[in-house]
Amino acid sequence: MPDAQAPAGAFQPCALIPIYNHKDTIAATVHALRAHDLPVVIVDDGSDEATRVVLDGLVAPGVQLIRLARNSGKGSAITAGMIAARDAGFTHALQIDADGQHEVADVPRFLAEGRAYPQALICGQPIYDDSVPRARLYGRYVTHVCVWLETLSFMLRDSMCGYRLYPLEATCAEIDRAPLPARMDFDTEVAVRLIWRGVPVRNLPTRVTYPENGLSHFHMLHDNLRISAMHTRLLLGMLPRAPVLLWRKRKKERSAACTA
Template identity: 70%
Template sequence: MAGRPGPREDAARSFAPCAVVPVYNHGRTAGATANALAAHGLPVFLVDDGSNAETRDALDRLVEGRDDLRLIRLPENGGKGSALTAGFLAAHEAGYSHVLQIDADGQHDTDDVPRFLETGRASPAAMVCGRPVYDDSVPRSRLYGRYVTHAFVWLETLSFDIDDSMCGYRLYPLDETRAEIARKPLPARMDFDTEIAVRLFWRGVPVRNLATRVIYPEDGLSHFRMWRDNLRIAAMHTRLVLGMLPRAPRLILRKFDRRNSRCAV
């Protein structure tokens, strides 16, 4: 099958991970998240996505005198996708090989950081996707709504490889991620997580899924807007389904062709 070679599972390269944390008015929780990541030996890029004065001050105090924390400040709020893109590009420029993406609001279990890193070290070409394990704090509407996106992603990839495309706890191989960003800009807001997962799968990036505990703190700050973001997600799935159609023959063929199973489509 013709096609640009995808990343190799046995790629011999150094494993030099860092973390990227998008921050938008998470002044009360971003510090604990960053410190927990740093405790696991990860350099941390905090991307301030046009936060309020309280959060800006908290971030300035947090990074003062710290070599393990770097603050990237965006002039205005552009959305989660914009913040992550800025962080990924900065991490790539700094020479890191992988990025661990994690939310700033405390919903992700930082005790699982070593498991993400171990999986990434064992499969450096792979994208390691968190598969949420929820407790009773999860809103039922959010939980059931995820299954709609799951079904669309399985259609868009013609595969069940991605267990959950909406979880913001994920380890990316930076070279392939940077190349995909350069090929076509990614969504700026909440549709980022799903679209980048599908597009990296199309590129031939292998997927590893890792079960991880996710909570919704009672006083947690959510920037999800039901109507606005659901419309964005609907538009994204329309784009991705249309993008799948010309790729369908190769997506199907690479299931049966081990030599080209990681070829981009």
């Protein structure tokens, strides 16, 4: 829980971990986050009994466990976790995967960036090693191009990385405005909609690995179909917003020119 004596407007972050059956990697991730004195909110997205046993053993001061009744998808788990974190008094949520892909050593960098830019969405910009599946790597560039069109900007370098620090006030306001996707299309859509909302973006390079024999819940056919439908919806949603997006871009360019 956040410090009850913290002043209004204080930076109060937590880590947010959605999990579905990653029983072999979750403990190391939680312990590494707690080593940075970061409160942890785990959202169990309908995991199996073996994973539930592991999660029960992780509950302790500073580690909160939320359980969804059935597997509803990564987006649903993150949404539930964000609302719970906001209601608990946290100002920011650091989303991180349960499977060990993300570099926990970069937590201080994300928190420092969030403290310096509290209104911004701090997005991980992946630095991959040779473990990344080539089909997944090349496929990301299609989404990158779509996002640049949907936001009429290059401010978001990678919209699919699940390692990012969210400002909870703006993000939960967007959740309240309209539901976000329940599954793997969540990460991209929430980023685009926050940009539409006027939330600035900071991109933070971070190492991402794909552990050997790692468990992935990305379904090549179904999730790619969802992502294609999402991009169609977002491209159509961009059209009425285009004048505002272009005005913001021009305003930012003028501001940068004045300070140069």
